[in-house]
Amino acid sequence: MKNQYNRTRRRLLQGMALAVSGLIVPGFAQARTRALITKPIPSTNEKIPVIGLGSSRTFNVGNDPLGLNNVAEVMRHFINAGGKLIDSSPMYGSSQPAIGYGLKKTGKANDIFSADKVWSWNSDLGPEQMEQSRQYWGVDSFDLMQVHNLVEWKDHLKTLSRMKQQGKIRYVGITTSHGRRHDELEDIMKTQALDFVQFSYNIINREVEQRLLPLAKQRGIAVIINRPFQRGDLIDKLKDKPLPGWASTIECKNWPQYLLKFIVSHPAVTCTIPATTQVEHVKENMMACFGSLPDTAMRMRMIDYVEKII
Amino acid sequence: MGDLASYRLSDFILFSQTAYYRQFELYNQSIWPLHCVAILFALMIFYALWKNPVGAGRSVALLFVVSWVWVAWAFLYQRFYQIHVVADWYAFGFILQAGLIAWYGVIKNRFTLSVESRPKVKIGSGLLFIALVVYPFIAVISGRSWMQFEMFSLAPDPTVLATLAMLLFYKASIILYVIPSIWILLSVITLFGMQ
Numbered sequence: 255m256k257n258q259y260n261r262t263r264r265r266l267l268q269g270m271a272l273a274v275s276g277l278i279v280p281g282f283a284q285a286r287t288r289a290l291i292t293k294p295i296p297s298t299n300e301k302i303p304v305i306g307l308g309s310s311r312t313f314n315v316g317n318d319p320l321g322l323n324n325v326a327e328v329m330r331h332f333i334n335a336g337g338k339l340i341d342s343s344p345m346y347g348s349s350q351p352a353i354g355y356g357l358k359k360t361g362k363a364n365d366i367f368s369a370d371k372v373w374s375w376n377s378d379l380g381p382e383q384m385e386q387s388r389q390y391w392g393v394d395s396f397d398l399m400q401v402h403n404l405v406e407w408k409d410h411l412k413t414l415s416r417m418k419q420q421g422k423i424r425y426v427g428i429t430t431s432h433g434r435r436h437d438e439l440e441d442i443m444k445t446q447a448l449d450f451v452q453f454s455y456n457i458i459n460r461e462v463e464q465r466l467l468p469l470a471k472q473r474g475i476a477v478i479i480n481r482p483f484q485r486g487d488l489i490d491k492l493k494d495k496p497l498p499g500w501a502s503t504i505e506c507k508n509w510p511q512y513l514l515k516f517i518v519s520h521p522a523v524t525c526t527i528p529a530t531t532q533v534e535h536v537k538e539n540m541m542a543c544f545g546s547l548p549d550t551a552m553r554m555r556m557i558d559y560v561e562k563i564i
Numbered sequence: 565m566g567d568l569a570s571y572r573l574s575d576f577i578l579f580s581q582t583a584y585y586r587q588f589e590l591y592n593q594s595i596w597p598l599h600c601v602a603i604l605f606a607l608m609i610f611y612a613l614w615k616n617p618v619g620a621g622r623s624v625a626l627l628f629v630v631s632w633v634w635v636a637w638a639f640l641y642q643r644f645y646q647i648h649v650v651a652d653w654y655a656f657g658f659i660l661q662a663g664l665i666a667w668y669g670v671i672k673n674r675f676t677l678s679v680e681s682r683p684k685v686k687i688g689s690g691l692l693f694i695a696l697v698v699y700p701f702i703a704v705i706s707g708r709s710w711m712q713f714e715m716f717s718l719a720p721d722p723t724v725l726a727t728l729a730m731l732l733f734y735k736a737s738i739i740l741y742v743i744p745s746i747w748i749l750l751s752v753i754t755l756f757g758m759q
Binding site: 310311312314315316317318320321345346347348349432531 | 575578579580582583586587590643646647648649
């Protein structure tokens with residue numbers, strides 16, 4: 255509880271510091287005057303920005319100094335643009351130590367919403383693995399801990415529930431990706447106490463609109479969307495196609511913003527976590543966190559357009 | 565362990581091409597001047613195949629044992645494992661192969677040069693040429709930094725290709741082909757999975 259109190263206090267102070275910096279630095283003030291699009295986590299109503307940062311593949315750089323500094327730069331631009339949620343997993347090789355390096359270098363460990371996963375077929379090793387992850391990140395505690403890809407989910411969820419009660423984590427979640435094991439995930443969502451669920455969704459793969467997204471809405475579970483660009487394949491397919499003129503009405507200047515705004519405009523989606531190695535891309539992605547979101551009619555138009563040209 | 569069935573091997577390729585090839589660059593920087601030893605090993609193999617002196621089979625086998633152990637420890641476990649969560653298993657496989665070569669080639673001394681089959685000699689020569697001569701230049705040919713080169717006895721792919729060539733030149737048990745063949749498959753999956 256003390257950690258939570260400190261965290262709230264820190265965030266209040268950070269908010270005041272941001273307000274002051276906005277008065278002092280005009281460029282910064284301009285960026286800040288535009289409201290960041292946020293959505294509430296249903297279980298607490300805490301609001302988080304709709305664009306997060308994934309780390310699968312992109313932050314797995316080993317102990318390469320060039321790679322680590324690049325990760326830190328990506329993180330710095332993400333956080334400076336207002337980004338909060340950073341997601342990782344023990345499965346992503348050296349991504350967790352790289353995030354720790356980035357947080358230490360940027361000095362922003364207290365500014366983020368930390369989301370990690372437990373990924374072990376031996377549930378007895380879960381607490382040890384989570385502690386190792388926490389040390390890699392260099393944070394006091396994780397905001398969100400998720401069971402990775404439903405691995406040993408029954409035992410891990412019991413552990414996470416206990417950790418939440420003890421104040422060691424704030425939210426409990428479970429993940430899958432690549433559209434796998436949705437039937438099992440649906441059962442878990444119906445029967446378990448979850449704050450978050452994470453799965454794949456994008457403009458051309460919308461299967462989760464049928465059952466998982468409505469169920470999350472009904473059960474009050476926050477939704478994180480992974481693989482918003484299908485690991486870059488969607489961008490590759492669209493990059494040479496013209497963006498429709500009407501995209502400007504929802505303030506989309508490029509395809510990544512178009513694809514991201516489509517995802518986060520779904521009423522059940524809380525945020526999405528594009529991953530990148532490039533500062534320019536993180537800047538582009540974060541611009542999807544500003545302006546207006548498409549309504550239902552516009553979402554249909556977005557789907558029709560992409561399906562015609564792809 | 566039923567959960568494991570939902571994974572594909574490509575799901576474990578969670579690193580980029582840039583990060584992968586940077587591992588070779590950092591590795592090459594850290595082990596210099598061991599490359600000179602690797603070149604010496606390559607020359608010794610060429611000499612053994614050309615002159616076939618007494619004890620050549622056992623000596624060549626020993627060179628390969630050293631190479632497989634070194635690649636397992638110095639590259640796969642110390643370097644590649646940083647970005648690839650299953651590279652420790654790869655390292656284990658390489659140690660196993662080193663043990664098999666040591667058993668058949670060094671302890672049992674069963675590596676005798678065989679040039680009876682012309683296709684075998686042709687394929688073996690081709691593989692050896694690629695492993696020892698072409699492979700170090702693939703990085704530059706591909707437009708990457710020359711420091712990302714991969715050499716026989718230091719990097720896995722050229723070491724495995726040279727091993728297959730050696731097995732074709734010397735009469736060798738079929739069991740010695742298993743791990744190199746699996747590695748070729750894994751390597752192809754890795755190279756495509758990164759794209």
